[in-house]
Amino acid sequence: MSLAKRCIPDYYFKSIYAIDYQMLKEQGVKALFFDLDNTLIAYDETQLSAHTLEFLNALLEDFKIVVISNSNYQRVSKAAHKYPFVWHAAKPMIKGLKRALKKVDEPIEHVCLIGDQLMTDMLSAHRFGCIAVLVNPVKRTSDRWMTKINRIFEKCVIKRISKKYADAYAERLKEYVENTL
Ligand SMILES: [Mg+2]
Numbered sequence: 001m002s003l004a005k006r007c008i009p010d011y012y013f014k015s016i017y018a019i020d021y022q023m024l025k026e027q028g029v030k031a032l033f034f035d036l037d038n039t040l041i042a043y044d045e046t047q048l049s050a051h052t053l054e055f056l057n058a059l060l061e062d063f064k065i066v067v068i069s070n071s072n073y074q075r076v077s078k079a080a081h082k083y084p085f086v087w088h089a090a091k092p093m094i095k096g097l098k099r100a101l102k103k104v105d106e107p108i109e110h111v112c113l114i115g116d117q118l119m120t121d122m123l124s125a126h127r128f129g130c131i132a133v134l135v136n137p138v139k140r141t142s143d144r145w146m147t148k149i150n151r152i153f154e155k156c157v158i159k160r161i162s163k164k165y166a167d168a169y170a171e172r173l174k175e176y177v178e179n180t181l
Pocket of ligand 1: 035036037038039116117
């Protein structure tokens with residue numbers, strides 16, 4: 001499978017709050033792996049808001065939750081200590097996803113990764129073999145320099161997807177691009 005194809009999300013929603021979790025449940029999803037930066041909080045925030053905590057806690061009735069981030073221990077533990085978490089996940093590599101999988105004790109097919117980046121979150125999810133849900137970044141302008149570089153590559157990949165996979169682009173990426181780039 002081409003790199004571009006692996007970066008195409010299985011589903012797109014505006015934010016973690018807009019995701020159709022019932023649909024994911026019906027698809028057999030038992031564990032949700034949430035990216036941290038710009039998925040649950042902006043880069044310039046350090047704590048999950050009370051609203052986000054309440055929302056995630058309600059999801060625990062139906063799903064296991066792991067927060068999986070490329071950020072360091074200090075940042076991830078401070079923000080996500082209420083849940084199992086993985087730091088230095090090194091997405092788009094899959095070693096962090098393997099660590100996260102051990103925490104939920106579910107087969108890969110029962111896992112859904114939710115994140116805001118194609119080149120790290122979507123790509124790692126598809127390399128790993130789980131479902132990939134894309135959301136808009138919480139606060140686009142707060143991207144760190146690493147992410148800004150990723151976004152340049154992301155633009156190239158998006159261009160290729162829009163040419164080669166026009167239907168998937170229209171369905172799952174157009175709105176993200178309009179909101180993000
Ligand atoms: Mg992110």
